[in-house]
Amino acid sequence: MKDINWNNYSPETQAIRAGHKRTHEDEHSIPIFATSSYVFKSAGEAALRFTGQQPGNIYSRFTNPTVNAFQERLALMEKGERCLAFASGMAAIMAVGMGLLKSGDHVVCSRGVFGNTVLMFQNYFAKFGVATDFVDLIDTNAWESAIKPNTRFLLLETPSNPLIEIADISALADIAHAHNCLLIVDNCFCTPVLQKPIDLGADIVIHSATKYIDGQGRCVGGAVIASDEIIEKAIYPYLRTGGATMSPFNAWVFLSGLETLTVRMKAHCDGAFELAKWLEQQPDVAKVHYPGLPSHAQHELAKRQQSHFGGIVSFELNGGKEHAWRLIDATDMISITANLGDVKTTITHPASTTHGRLTSEARAAAGIRDGLVRVSVGLEQIDDIKKDLLKGL
Numbered sequence: 512m513k514d515i516n517w518n519n520y521s522p523e524t525q526a527i528r529a530g531h532k533r534t535h536e537d538e539h540s541i542p543i544f545a546t547s548s549y550v551f552k553s554a555g556e557a558a559l560r561f562t563g564q565q566p567g568n569i570y571s572r573f574t575n576p577t578v579n580a581f582q583e584r585l586a587l588m589e590k591g592e593r594c595l596a597f598a599s600g601m602a603a604i605m606a607v608g609m610g611l612l613k614s615g616d617h618v619v620c621s622r623g624v625f626g627n628t629v630l631m632f633q634n635y636f637a638k639f640g641v642a643t644d645f646v647d648l649i650d651t652n653a654w655e656s657a658i659k660p661n662t663r664f665l666l667l668e669t670p671s672n673p674l675i676e677i678a679d680i681s682a683l684a685d686i687a688h689a690h691n692c693l694l695i696v697d698n699c700f701c702t703p704v705l706q707k708p709i710d711l712g713a714d715i716v717i718h719s720a721t722k723y724i725d726g727q728g729r730c731v732g733g734a735v736i737a738s739d740e741i742i743e744k745a746i747y748p749y750l751r752t753g754g755a756t757m758s759p760f761n762a763w764v765f766l767s768g769l770e771t772l773t774v775r776m777k778a779h780c781d782g783a784f785e786l787a788k789w790l791e792q793q794p795d796v797a798k799v800h801y802p803g804l805p806s807h808a809q810h811e812l813a814k815r816q817q818s819h820f821g822g823i824v825s826f827e828l829n830g831g832k833e834h835a836w837r838l839i840d841a842t843d844m845i846s847i848t849a850n851l852g853d854v855k856t857t858i859t860h861p862a863s864t865t866h867g868r869l870t871s872e873a874r875a876a877a878g879i880r881d882g883l884v885r886v887s888v889g890l891e892q893i894d895d896i897k898k899d900l901l902k903g904l
């Protein structure tokens with residue numbers, strides 16, 4: 512197999528071909544290397560591998576060819592120098608914290624991040640003397656005022672869940688760097704197909720591969736993408752010791768997920784845009800949250816920062832929680848599940864599920880009303896999705 516420099520190819524091609532180092536068996540599709548360890552030719556070679564003087568595989572907690580292929584491919588797509596895969600998105604977030612933080616450090620995080628990310632910082636890192644302040648995602652001044660001399664990094668998701676608000680990554684990267692902090696972006700909702708945070712100035716990208724990267728709701732996995740220096744000094748040593756490793760089987764599923772990611776994301780975005788416009792015309796719908804609509808507060812920013820507007824739409828019903836539940840229960844086809852990024856359309860009531868653990872005051876402050884419904888638009892025929900929603904409108 513020729514040694515190709517994939518940097519010279521476009522992301523669509525990288526997503527399909529990069530990372531696979533064909534073996535002596537001349538396989539076309541990448542194999543699953545189901546092996547926990549690797550054999551050395553001599554005691555001397557073993558010693559060189561362990562000290563890092565000789566590159567190569569040692570043990571699948573931290574080196575596996577199938578996982579390496581996934582890491583190499585995703586790093587190229589995110590325009591990062593290096594990627595490490597993890598057992599889940601939460602394991603990736605945990606690794607970033609464990610690798611970068613020490614007791615006495617401070618973190619600034621956007622208020623609307625994934626619920627378990629909030630708990631990770633509020634309940635666990637706090638136990639070890641790391642304080643976290645949560646700020647409004649789109650309030651750039653609030654980010655800057657929350658930074659303290661001991662702030663290590665700023666962490667955000669854009670677009671946010673479930674209100675699909677958009678943060679200005681370049682502006683926040685400038686603020687972070689002016690204060691000697693890192694900017695970390697959870698790029699789960701956009702994937703590198705729609706948004707490349709490192710190009711915009713972010714230092715670290717986090718993924719839950721469980722969502723769009725898999726795309727068919729099969730495996731749980733995560734990833735961290737950053738410079739060689741950050742990975743080598745902070746994240747890789749933690750992965751090697753902490754052990755929340757991605758399995759070769761899951762890496763193999765995610766590799767094939769990446770191969771279709773470009774076309775899937777475009778189709779998800781087209782469906783979501785059409786559904787958002789249709790929902791805006793429904794008399795029962797008070798408000799639609801979708802960055803493709805000119806009514807969205809960060810519509811211009813989304814146009815600048817993303818290549819498409821994304822596959823998630825949320826909307827508020829006039830009849831509050833009762834109407835939201837009625838609409839969800841009236842669907843026949845759409846899956847009632849909190850997962851997203853699947854080829855199957857999913858529907859959730861954030862106030863009583865993903866955000867149900869918040870107090871009603873905290874929910875109100877976050878703008879998550881009882882009539883809010885979130886739809887992750889799948890790849891079924893869009894008219895079938897509309898028909899299913901219409902049963903409860």
Ligand SMILES: *Cc1c(COP(=O)(O)O)cnc(C)c1O
Binds near residue numbers: 602720721
């Ligand atoms: C799901 C999700 C996570 C957590 O990922 P898991 O793979 O479920 O551990 C983190 N961030 C965002 C934005 C998510 O949607």
